[in-house]
Amino acid sequence: xxxxxxxxxxxxxxxxxxxxxxxxxxxxxxxxxxxxxxxxxxxxxxxxxxxxxxxxxxxxxxxxxxxxxxxxxxxxxxxxxxxxxxxxxxxxxxxxxxxxxxxxxxxxxxxxxxxxxxxxxxxxxxxxxxxxxxxxxxxxxxxxxxxxxxxxxxxxxxxxxxxxxxxxxxxxxxxxxxxxxxxxxxxxxxxxxxxxxxxxxxxxxxxxxxxxxxxxxxxxxxxxxxxxxxxxxxxxxxxxxxxxxxxxxxxxxxxxxxxxxxxxxxxxxxxxxxxxxxxxxxxxxxxxxxxxxxxxxxxxxxxxxxxxxxxxxxxxxxxxxxx
Amino acid sequence: xxxxxxxxxxxxxxxxxxxxxxxxxxxxxxxxxxxxxxxxxxxxxxxxxxxxxxxxxxxxxxxxxxxxxxxxxxxxxxxxxxxxxxxxxxxxxxxxxxxxxxxxxxxxxxxxxxxxxxxxxxxxxxxxxxxxxxxxxxxxxxxxxxxxxxxxxxxxxxxxxxxxxxxxxxxxxxxxxxxxxxxxxxxxxxxxxxxxxxxxxxxxxxxxxxxxxxxxxxxxxxxxxxxxxxxxxxxxxxxxxxxxxxxxxxxxxxxxxxxxxxxxxxxxxxxxxxxxxxxxxxxxxxxxxxxxxxxxxxxxxxxxxxxxxxxxxxxxxxxxxxxxx
Numbered sequence: 001x002x003x004x005x006x007x008x009x010x011x012x013x014x015x016x017x018x019x020x021x022x023x024x025x026x027x028x029x030x031x032x033x034x035x036x037x038x039x040x041x042x043x044x045x046x047x048x049x050x051x052x053x054x055x056x057x058x059x060x061x062x063x064x065x066x067x068x069x070x071x072x073x074x075x076x077x078x079x080x081x082x083x084x085x086x087x088x089x090x091x092x093x094x095x096x097x098x099x100x101x102x103x104x105x106x107x108x109x110x111x112x113x114x115x116x117x118x119x120x121x122x123x124x125x126x127x128x129x130x131x132x133x134x135x136x137x138x139x140x141x142x143x144x145x146x147x148x149x150x151x152x153x154x155x156x157x158x159x160x161x162x163x164x165x166x167x168x169x170x171x172x173x174x175x176x177x178x179x180x181x182x183x184x185x186x187x188x189x190x191x192x193x194x195x196x197x198x199x200x201x202x203x204x205x206x207x208x209x210x211x212x213x214x215x216x217x218x219x220x221x222x223x224x225x226x227x228x229x230x231x232x233x234x235x236x237x238x239x240x241x242x243x244x245x246x247x248x249x250x251x252x253x254x255x256x257x258x259x260x261x262x263x264x265x266x267x268x269x270x271x272x273x274x275x276x277x278x279x280x281x282x283x284x285x286x287x288x289x290x291x292x293x294x295x296x297x298x299x300x301x302x303x304x305x306x307x308x309x310x311x312x313x314x315x316x317x318x319x320x321x322x323x
Numbered sequence: 324x325x326x327x328x329x330x331x332x333x334x335x336x337x338x339x340x341x342x343x344x345x346x347x348x349x350x351x352x353x354x355x356x357x358x359x360x361x362x363x364x365x366x367x368x369x370x371x372x373x374x375x376x377x378x379x380x381x382x383x384x385x386x387x388x389x390x391x392x393x394x395x396x397x398x399x400x401x402x403x404x405x406x407x408x409x410x411x412x413x414x415x416x417x418x419x420x421x422x423x424x425x426x427x428x429x430x431x432x433x434x435x436x437x438x439x440x441x442x443x444x445x446x447x448x449x450x451x452x453x454x455x456x457x458x459x460x461x462x463x464x465x466x467x468x469x470x471x472x473x474x475x476x477x478x479x480x481x482x483x484x485x486x487x488x489x490x491x492x493x494x495x496x497x498x499x500x501x502x503x504x505x506x507x508x509x510x511x512x513x514x515x516x517x518x519x520x521x522x523x524x525x526x527x528x529x530x531x532x533x534x535x536x537x538x539x540x541x542x543x544x545x546x547x548x549x550x551x552x553x554x555x556x557x558x559x560x561x562x563x564x565x566x567x568x569x570x571x572x573x574x575x576x577x578x579x580x581x582x583x584x585x586x587x588x589x590x591x592x593x594x595x596x597x598x599x600x601x602x603x604x605x606x607x608x609x610x611x612x613x614x615x616x617x618x619x620x621x622x623x624x625x626x627x628x629x630x631x632x633x634x635x636x637x638x639x640x641x642x643x644x645x646x647x648x
Contacts, residue, residue, distance in 0.1 A: 189596035257542025
């Protein structure tokens with residue numbers, strides 16, 4: 001499978017301003033590289049504030065990076081202009097976490113979906129109403145919902161509308177930024193299954209961002225774990241659960257509650273020390289070292305590189321780097 | 324487990340009288356929580372689980388009203404107690420931890436003041452200076468680093484996890500017999516969630532407190548609780564001990580719910596999803612409330628509400644499939 005997205009040493013620092021002076025930087029994304037292959041679901045997990053949403057927004061070019069770049073289908077995303085940029089905007093779509101703020105409350109469902117089609121300048125279907133209705137049916141809504149406003153729908157249904165809007169422009173790559181974290185479990189399962197079906201049907205590539213490891217595991221082929229603006233481990237999704245290498249991944253896995261009392265009570269429990277430090281002044285060396293149960297003196301001095309330990313399994317930890 | 328009932332809820336009904344109609348948030352539930360156990364009340368958004376917790380403490384704001392029912396705590400009916408006596412119980416014998424620690428703390432007072440206040444107001448004779456020292460001890464007990472500094476901090480100076488620790492230290496200040504934790508970790512990250520739940524369980528053991536955990540997270544239930552009640556639209560549909568519930572769920576809703584959550588340790592090709600949506604609580608379906616989404620529904624389910632049946636010892640379910648008729 002060919003890479004469709006290549007992220008190359010991407011950085012995004014947000015300035016902290018006081019009056020006219022920059023007081024410091026929030027290092028939301030701080031040197032991240034990976035590839036996403038065509039047709040796969042690439043999962044991105046991490047706790048709040050680790051920079052995963054910022055990364056998602058950078059990849060769809062909703063933000064400009066501080067340094068580094070993203071290639072989509074071989075082209076530098078941040079150098080696209082004019083027609084090529086329009087084409088990129090159509091091919092790359094994003095579904096946001098909160099379907100209450102991502103839909104305009106003053107627009108009807110028909111307008112929300114039709115606007116996306118008009119804005120991307122594809123040939124406009126002759127009977128727009130029929131076309132929009134056919135898309136709504138794909139996401140489990142129906143023709144009768146065409147002329148309703150977002151407030152008439154539940155959270156799950158709104159997320160379906162947001163997905164319909166994305167489908168309408170026939171994209172290739174979709175960033176799903178916590179698409180189900182505001183939904184209840186029974187509705188979550190419906191949306192996740194639907195996303196899987198759509199992927200099979202249209203051969204979409206997904207970047208699935210979530211803080212919920214169980215959901216990411218269910219959706220993804222490969223998973224990257226993020227901590228304080230850095231990727232600490234990338235591996236195929238089964239491998240990351242069966243043989244996690246980075247101490248942070250291990251701690252994260254043993255912190256998620258398992259819905260099975262027998263396993264839940266018999267497994268080993270690892271807990272990190274303290275709380276995540278602020279991304280304004282990240283600790284020197286490995287960012288996890290102040291909380292790491294296996295930290296050594298080298299970890300506090302130097303940052304570990306992301307190295308390939310086995311085929312397709314990358315980890316950034318001095319425990320595995322031969323020095 | 325001693326088997327002694329600490330909290331007994333009988334036929335509790337809490338209705339909210341809104342312009343859209345009467346919302347029957349809690350519609351006739353019975354519960355027994357034994358001394359020393361950790362009991363979970365699980366359900367999805369809007370099923371009424373938090374309303375139960377608040378009704379136990381008589382903290383239902385208008386337009387809500389406790390329409391009927393009795394809540395016995397150590398033999399006394401909390402719902403008919405004079406306000407003054409109830410105030411002595413709240414925060415002392417029964418403590419409450421809510422979901423959002425930011426709204427539980429007063430932004431205008433230091434953490435130390437707020438913890439001391441709980442101690443002074445319930446143990447009248449205590450001097451403020453002693454209460455402050457005790458607050459410091461509590462903060463250390465809930466593993467807050469640099470407690471001497473943190474005690475003088477205002478809530479906005481602390482992170483979410485730290486605030487929840489302060490709330491927990493407040494709730495255990497008077498060594499409660501019953502600790503009601505209403506989604507105590509929903510606002511927190513997984514690693515912090517694990518730390519906080521570990522802390523709650525440790526303190527529960529230390530003070531021999533009973534825990535009533537309200538949550539939507541079945542993982543937490545499996546990890547930390549002894550018995551579970553599953554709620555759906557204002558009714559309890561199943562009660563069992565955790566092992567039984569996860570191994571042999573009986574109610575179709577419980578079965579669906581368990582199949583709908585992804586288990587990170589298992590490889591599942593396709594999650595089960597419960598068809599349809601939760602109906603509006605204003606217009607409840609007649610008969611069994613789960614019937615419109617249930618694949619086993621029969622004629623009787625649409626006509627009559629199923630009674631609570633003890634299928635096996637201590638395993639209760641409200642479903643016509645198990646009723647001998």
